[in-house]
Amino acid sequence: MFKKLKRAALGASVPHEKATAAMQTVKMPVPGKVVLPMQQHIGEPCTPVVKKGDTVLVGTLVGKANGAVSANIYSGVSGTVSAIETVRASSGAMVPAVVITPDGNQTVDSAVKAPVVTDKASFLAAVQDCGLVGLGGAGFPTAVKLNVPSGVDTVVINAAECEPYLAADTREMLENGDSILAGIRAVMKYLAIKNCVVGIENNKPECIETMTRLLKAEAGVTVKTLPSRYPQGAEKVLIEKTTGREVPQGGLPSDVGVVVLNVTTVSVIGKFLATGMPLTTKRVTVAGDAVQNPQNVEVIIGTPANEVLAFCGLKQDVPVAKLISGGPMMGVALPDFEHPVVKQTNGLLALSAKAAAKPDMGPCIRCGRCIDACPLGLAPVQIAGAFNKKDVEALNKLCVDLCMMCGTCSYVCPAKRPVTQVMSLAKNFAKKEAQK
Amino acid sequence: MENRLVVTASPHIVDNSSTRKLMGNVVLALLPCVIASALIFGARALLVIGVTTAACVGFEYLYTRLMKKPNPVGDLSAVITGIILALNLPVSIPLWIAIVGAFISIVIAKQLFGGIGFNFVNPALVGRIVLFTGFAPRMTTWTYPAKSQEVLTSIDAVASATPLQAVDANGTSLLSQYPLMDLFLGVHGGVLGETCALAILIGFVWLLVTRTISAAIPVTYLATVAVISALVGEPVLAQLLSGGLLFGAVFMATDYVTSPFTLKGKIVFGLGLGIITCGIRFWGNMAEGVSYAILFMNLLVPYINDLTRQKPLGAKKKGASKA
Ligand code: SF4
Numbered sequence: 001m002f003k004k005l006k007r008a009a010l011g012a013s014v015p016h017e018k019a020t021a022a023m024q025t026v027k028m029p030v031p032g033k034v035v036l037p038m039q040q041h042i043g044e045p046c047t048p049v050v051k052k053g054d055t056v057l058v059g060t061l062v063g064k065a066n067g068a069v070s071a072n073i074y075s076g077v078s079g080t081v082s083a084i085e086t087v088r089a090s091s092g093a094m095v096p097a098v099v100i101t102p103d104g105n106q107t108v109d110s111a112v113k114a115p116v117v118t119d120k121a122s123f124l125a126a127v128q129d130c131g132l133v134g135l136g137g138a139g140f141p142t143a144v145k146l147n148v149p150s151g152v153d154t155v156v157i158n159a160a161e162c163e164p165y166l167a168a169d170t171r172e173m174l175e176n177g178d179s180i181l182a183g184i185r186a187v188m189k190y191l192a193i194k195n196c197v198v199g200i201e202n203n204k205p206e207c208i209e210t211m212t213r214l215l216k217a218e219a220g221v222t223v224k225t226l227p228s229r230y231p232q233g234a235e236k237v238l239i240e241k242t243t244g245r246e247v248p249q250g251g252l253p254s255d256v257g258v259v260v261l262n263v264t265t266v267s268v269i270g271k272f273l274a275t276g277m278p279l280t281t282k283r284v285t286v287a288g289d290a291v292q293n294p295q296n297v298e299v300i301i302g303t304p305a306n307e308v309l310a311f312c313g314l315k316q317d318v319p320v321a322k323l324i325s326g327g328p329m330m331g332v333a334l335p336d337f338e339h340p341v342v343k344q345t346n347g348l349l350a351l352s353a354k355a356a357a358k359p360d361m362g363p364c365i366r367c368g369r370c371i372d373a374c375p376l377g378l379a380p381v382q383i384a385g386a387f388n389k390k391d392v393e394a395l396n397k398l399c400v401d402l403c404m405m406c407g408t409c410s411y412v413c414p415a416k417r418p419v420t421q422v423m424s425l426a427k428n429f430a431k432k433e434a435q436k
Numbered sequence: 437m438e439n440r441l442v443v444t445a446s447p448h449i450v451d452n453s454s455t456r457k458l459m460g461n462v463v464l465a466l467l468p469c470v471i472a473s474a475l476i477f478g479a480r481a482l483l484v485i486g487v488t489t490a491a492c493v494g495f496e497y498l499y500t501r502l503m504k505k506p507n508p509v510g511d512l513s514a515v516i517t518g519i520i521l522a523l524n525l526p527v528s529i530p531l532w533i534a535i536v537g538a539f540i541s542i543v544i545a546k547q548l549f550g551g552i553g554f555n556f557v558n559p560a561l562v563g564r565i566v567l568f569t570g571f572a573p574r575m576t577t578w579t580y581p582a583k584s585q586e587v588l589t590s591i592d593a594v595a596s597a598t599p600l601q602a603v604d605a606n607g608t609s610l611l612s613q614y615p616l617m618d619l620f621l622g623v624h625g626g627v628l629g630e631t632c633a634l635a636i637l638i639g640f641v642w643l644l645v646t647r648t649i650s651a652a653i654p655v656t657y658l659a660t661v662a663v664i665s666a667l668v669g670e671p672v673l674a675q676l677l678s679g680g681l682l683f684g685a686v687f688m689a690t691d692y693v694t695s696p697f698t699l700k701g702k703i704v705f706g707l708g709l710g711i712i713t714c715g716i717r718f719w720g721n722m723a724e725g726v727s728y729a730i731l732f733m734n735l736l737v738p739y740i741n742d743l744t745r746q747k748p749l750g751a752k753k754k755g756a757s758k759a
């Protein structure tokens with residue numbers, strides 16, 4: 001009750017649509033071509049270290065990390081570099097991309113061998129060599145994230161998978177529990193972190209059961225069941241729900257002694273330590289009403305979306321009107337079918353015109369639903385009002401900088417206003433004004 | 437695969453709520469009151485409600501047409517204003533006065549301020565207050581169900597009156613002697629919609645189960661009135677059941693546009709309403725204080741909203757932030 005008074009933070013009861021959650025992951029064969037944009041993470045783009053005509057193998061480094069925040073990019077196929085092109089990365093920036101024509105042999109590079117890890121430094125070096133980034137969708141280089149200050153005492157494993165449709169993390173938990181366990185052990189050991197909480201939404205009872213069984217003997221590790229109200233997996237929300245700690249405005253999780261890792265990310269750490277095979281494949285949930293056989297596909301990173309869709313089959317009579325990379329709440333609508341699957345891609349949703357249609361918007365009726373729903377307790381309707389008046393002071397008072405574009409406010413608005421879009425405009429506006 | 441893809445900002449899905457559905461739920465919630473008013477006051481009640489509602493919708497349509505604004509009639513909010521306004525009128529009201537009320541509500545209180553979402557006082561309430569002030573005798577020419585005449589006679593009330601106004605020869609209030617069951621069922625004098633507590637409560641339950649409104653405002657409002665009544669020795673149940681309190685608390689104080697956003701704000705709003713209503717009822721020179729209480733608190737909503745904002749997750753302190 002008192003908590004409610006402080007902040008309703010209801011979130012939204014989005015539909016689950018996780019039809020593929022019970023399906024075993026299917027491995028997609030080697031595609032006709034592989035396109036590797038040199039930016040598949042937050043931070044500096046990589047520099048290509050191969051040139052046209054070079055031969056590459058599975059696990060060969062093709063893009064070298066640049067600067068403090070970046071992550072290596074490796075080839076997932078053996079074949080020949082056919083071009084270095086310029087493409088638009090998911091960040092919107094134009095970056096070089098290495099295009100590889102696979103030879104189909106999938107010969108593994110001899111450089112791929114399990115790393116020798118003895119302490120924090122060698123552990124972080126291994127994670128950097130893995131080319132790992134946050135696989136939940138954010139794509140922040142994991143080695144940078146794991147370089148935590150000494151006060152961090154808890155690692156939170158994000159297994160909420162709160163976006164509708166997506167089941168990639170769900171399958172990871174059901175299929176690769178051992179690597180998840182190995183990854184958690186390594187992180188706790190080398191970073192000297194005592195506690196670990198795995199947060200899972202209650203709409204995934206098999207995952208909760210599997211993880212509880214797997215982790216019950218581990219000292220300091222607990223599984224926390226979360227309500228299935230979007231967005232439990234948003235970093236700050238997850239930290240508050242699992243540890244009760246509030247990340248301060250403008251601060252980082254490490255300020256409250258927490259580091260958050262996506263469950264698939266931590267699993268890849270486990271796998272890499274055992275095999276030395278860098279991140280070159282990704283499980284992608286392919287779904288949407290235009291898809292013939294929705295399923296979870298293990299895709300070689302760099303595979304163009306159209307090849308993945310062709311593998312799953314598109315319905316003859318249902319043309320694709322919208323193609324989303326990621327989930328329907330925060331995913332990005334792709335402008336074309338050529339876009340390759342990158343490290344952060346966890347879903348490809350092909351929607352028909354009917355599913356993609358949005359109802360007409362009306363005037364705001366000031367019902368306050370956006371305020372009740374905002375998981376961070378912001379006041380979207382008031383932020384929109386302040387933005388209309390271009391009132392920077394009011395925007396700052398309303399903490400517009402906290403907004404994480406989770407989409408909840410737009411989702412619940414009965415007047416069907418693009419509230420989240422307005423938040424994004426307001427946030428950018430306030431940021432620009434602050435820089436003046 | 438041709439390349440004709442729609443690119444829009446996320447989220448790519450929305451829930452199935454709509455303004456029309458919310459407003460439709462309010463209309464449904466008002467139906468028990470409409471039916472009760474016809475049963476208690478006769479078929480003319482339906483005529484008054486029909487004419488007032490049609491006038492509200494008509495004025496909304498004409499005004500927006502004239503101003504070349506999008507036609508908002510489909511959102512049903514003018515229908516609600518019409519029904520609520522009508523339920524605030526006595527059954528004997530001349531129809532032309534009802535139409536004047538509709539004009540005041542829709543054109544002056546709502547559309548001149550920019551239409552739905554921009555009016556800062558409840559349109560139907562403005563209509564009611566203006567009519568009560570401007571046409572006082574006609575607005576308070578109560579028609580009494582036969583049953584209530586007997587009751588008034590039996591408790592020795594001097595003149596025909598609503599239960600709140602019933603006084604004996606010495607001017608002492610007789611409210612405490614009024615049979616509670618009659619108050620609950622609404623068989624007594626008053627405006628069309630406010631007399632039957634049963635019908636209002638059915639509507640209230642509907643609004644709650646459909647999650648159209650939160651219970652916070654009506655509950656705090658009524659609780660505040662109950663507590664103050666008990667403290668000053670007024671009959672608590674009779675106070676709650678009489679006058680426009682219940683109707684106002686459920687249907688007029690909960691209007692989205694003119695009530696605060698947050699739970700905290702709603703509680704403050706309800707408290708304020710209760711205090712003002714009791715102030716007017718017990719110490720003012722009017723028997724009824726609900727409309728003025730709501731009007732006054734409507735005006736405070738922007739301030740309440742600013743003072744009762746939620747504390748965002750991780751915010752340094754409420755309302756403060758570094759740029
Ligand atoms: S949910 Fe939509 S209609 Fe309601 S207050 Fe927010 S923006 Fe306005």
Ligand code: SF4
Nearest residue numbers: 374403404406407409
């Ligand atoms: S998009 Fe921003 S304002 Fe809207 S619900 Fe999410 S965090 Fe709140």
